[in-house]
Amino acid sequence: KYIELQVTENVYDCEANLAVLKLYQFNPSHYQTNVTIKILLKAIANLPHPDFSLCKYLIEPDKLREEPLSSVVALGNQLETCDFEEFWQSLASTKSSIPAIGSVLGFTDSVRKFICHVVGISYQKIKTDQLCRILDIKRDHLAVYLEEYGWKLVPDDPSHVFVFNYEETIKTRNISEKIGFPQVKQLAPVLQNAASDCHKRAK
């Protein structure tokens, strides 16, 4: 029931979901496919966190290999490997066979959020067409997303979207050695002796 609530209200409680899966692990007779599908979908929606992998560890492999779980797993894998265009295609085709997907409120929004996150960490500038394709949105809707993440269309070049100025942050670093004074202090008596020796010999 809690799962239903999460699904309809667009909230997410990772621990509770894992606990449900654990319950199924301990009592295989209680297993319910529908609930598991919803848990997996919620986990996918919570990417980039590894919840999806964690869920898979707790579900029996036989169940994962057969429908309807296998399609959901395939969707998850496509997102994990950033195969976004494939994902939108698969989603469209499986939506009809698995009604649960449609019932999870905010699923596509969360997925788009994840995609934007990945774009945000990878790109300084990205082609606008490419962005629309991986987000599966039309050019006119782009403005909403640009606003949300503070991205801008490059002023002279509307075919690119400026994401983040990484030039400052990601730079080659040279960690060179610094010899601090305390370390040199250790040498002081040695150097002093050496100096006085030299003096003696010079005399």
Place this chain on the structure above:
Amino acid sequence: MTSWDEKVGGEPADYGNAVLSANGSYTILPEPVKTFLCNFEAAIRNRNVYDIIQCYEAQFPKLTERFFAKYNWPATQVVTEIVSRSLGGKEPDQLFVILYTEMYYKHIYAHIAGGPSFEDREASYFNYCDFFNFVLGTDTPVTHELPYQLLWDIIDEFIYQFQNFTQYRAKLKNKKDEEISTLRDSVTTWNIHSVLNVLHSLVEKSCINEQLRELASGGDISAVAGEFGERQLYKMLGFFSLIGLCRLHCILGDFFQALKVLENIDVSRLDLYCNVPTCNITTSYYVGFSFMMMRRYEDAIRTLNDALAYHNRVKSSLAGRPDVADYVAKQTDQMCHLLCLCLSLHPMRVDEIVHAQIKEKYNEKNLKLSRMDLDEIANTFQYACPKFLSPVPPNFDLPENYQMNPMRQIKEEFISEIKQQARIPDIRSYLKLYTTLSIEKLAGLMNTEPQVLHRELMCYKHKMQNIVTADAAAAAAAEAPTASSSELDFYIDGDMIHVADTKVARKFGELFIRNILKLEDVNRALTRLDQFIYGVAAGEAGPQAGSARS
């Protein structure tokens, strides 16, 4: 099952005092064994922790090696008889009886050929129930004091025997029918729920979580400890139970929970809490493994690195405990394997000494791992992973060997995760060579389309983002801080990839300073030696000559 009874007359007859054994025949027990038993009982009864340590850590293994290398120790009833007789008819301390029985069964698991029978396993389980009832079943805390090593060993062995039993239960192929039906009927023996229950009760009774939270925030522990938690026995049992729970969740495949139960413990400073080397090493192993499964590679590498460095430090103190030496050696080896695996997925700088160790032992393996040789990865994983369990009894009607199933399941998932990361090392090696690189060029080098390459680069970034927070609860929150701590980083600007590498200059200064000081020491030693030799010689010739020399 050979027992001491059957070995009558095997030793020279200068061991005195024949004793009536349980089945009525006479047994000759060696004098040293009897003395040990009485001392041990006295130590427990008098709450003399130092003596208990001596008996448990030094004398018991020695006596085992000398007399009981292939045989069982005498049965509990025999021992109770002997001790009672030496006490003049009084009952020996109840805790002594329970502890001795525990050691008796532990010995069977460890040293007796063929391992324990089903009856042994069941009896051992009931003995543990006795122990936990003794400790938890009272309204006021028991006044006994036991050394930490013993407490940890009890919890450790408890979980180990549970693991062992579950594996035994799952191997149905070669069992006789009566065995299978006994297993089918014994629902309560080594039941997962009871095991979990015990550990949770210990944690609750000792209020250990509250105490740890207070400790972390610098507050007053005694205010939250409660009546039971104040006593060291309960506090440490609670602490070790937390670690036990972490281990249990890990082997059931729930890595999130495994890390969550340790949320109040700072895993990087385990030696602050207790000084039991085997506990610290085991904890680091399970924590490191759970981090790796949750794709928190940086944390995993750090934990494993610290653990291996710690092991180097305590190796000498463990040399005196031959019974745990094998176990510790195996676990450290497993940790090395895990570290190699994590480093191939997420290259990072590690401690110099640890790095040298790994390079020395596993160079070939590292090469294969960095090339994403899936077989090598699978083998390494299989060797390094804990023995996973399924919490439910197997299908008794279909006698097959089920014990490997949980492990196979987790391994498959892990390999599919690795397959998703298969291209990353290649990308990394190419990026290392350039500061800027066009997508087209890299696509050509890697034999893919630019489109596909965009996807793979995003995948690289996604997988290498680790959650960097020690707090397990915060990690699950929606806005957990993530960072890519890879030394090699990049960003994509339209069609160009800009690469940033971290170059660490070699540290010459420290080396020079160290060696200068060493040379100085050597010089001083030589001068002293010089003075000494000439002083002695001059002393024979005359004291004035000696002083002129120096």
